Amino acid sequence: MLRYLSAGESHGPELTVIVEGMPSGLAVSKAAIDEQLRRRQQGYGRGLRMKIETDQVEVTSGVRFGKTLGSPITLHVVNKDFVHWTDRMAVWDEAPDNLKQVTRPRPGHADLAGAIKYDHEDIRNVLERASARNTATMVAAGALARQLLRHFGIDITAHVVEIGGVQAKQVPTDWDTLISTCDESQVRTADKAAEAAMIARIDEAKEKGDTVGGVFEVIIRGCPIGLGSYVHPDRKLDGQLAAAMMSIQAIKGVEIGLGFEAARRFGSEVHDAIVHDGSRYLRPTNGAGGLEGGVTNGEPIVLRVAMKPISTLYQPLASVNMATKQAEPATVERSDYCAVPAASVVGENVAAWVIAQAFLDKFSGDSIAQIEEQVAAYARRVAGR
Ligand SMILES: Cc1cc2nc3c(=O)[nH]c(=O)nc-3n(C[C@H](O)[C@H](O)[C@H](O)COP(=O)(O)O)c2cc1C
């Protein structure tokens, strides 16, 4: 079973991830993990923190001479910003006399519910861990997982299809063009014509002291037929992917394939005909988004993921000072205006993690060589069916 645990506060010394269950013998690269961390920091609309950090991973266990050992892999991402927070985020020292507590919860964030649930007077004790800074750990774990998937021919990408109501309309369908176009874009959209309007929408929000959300699409190609299962609800891959996407900060909706649009159409306009070309099964359309019955059907998996606007507003909404119960505007923390492009990179890597779990569930083995044997045997069996 592939699993991980993460820890770390946004302005604490570092973020830590321990990945367990990665088979031995996989060639992995630090550069490939750092590249995903770098991509997560990009995107128009990010706040000043991104100018302070250059996220990179330090690996301190589970890898020797560039190959996995089968033992737990520990990843560290240092918070460079910690040097500015050593007094306010001290692990052992007493709180400084002049410590300013955060007492005015921000609507939309974990502040109010978190402070009540964990009995904190200082909301900083909540927001430090609720912060999307932790998405760096999701990306670091996912970046390892995608190296396993790449070894078996599975690729993942994501692109932004909507920001603040501005929609991408003309998106290239060719995989390489899609990736190169959105990689060049400041908002990670593959529709060059929509980019300027998306940027203008973020500028408009910023000028008003407001924020915007949006939608991104994750595409996973190369999965064999048969990842996931229909036999029990918690083994359904569609459910696992949706849950994983919803676990990313600020994600409020997930569609698979046609998603909500499927609910408006006749069945004949939704379901994908089955054909066989002499060597394999094909689907002329992909309304199912690569998943039927919670199982991969061999077509690309397509997820559309909705992100709400950033919760911290520079023109804050009404709130209550939890120390006095008096009405006061919500706290304003240094913040992003729009993080949909960054969230799309998080989505890619979170999806990689879930697919890698499903892959290792189907093709279990302690070493890459054992898994390769199983994959080859399964491919032979599928070819004969
Ligand atoms: C990449 C990324 C960056 C974010 N940056 C901020 C930010 O700078 N300020 C903020 O208030 N919320 C930010 N958020 C959103 C909050 O983390 C989110 O609103 C909060 O965790 C509550 O979300 P929930 O209701 O989905 O749990 C960001 C989210 C993501 C995915």
Ligand SMILES: C=C(O[C@@H]1CC(C(=O)O)=C[C@@H](OP(=O)(O)O)[C@H]1O)C(=O)O
């Ligand atoms: C504030 C949140 O997270 C954001 C995401 C983030 C990052 O590394 O992605 C780092 C944070 O840095 P800081 O709080 O120091 O500006 C925020 O930019 C949040 O989610 O509430």
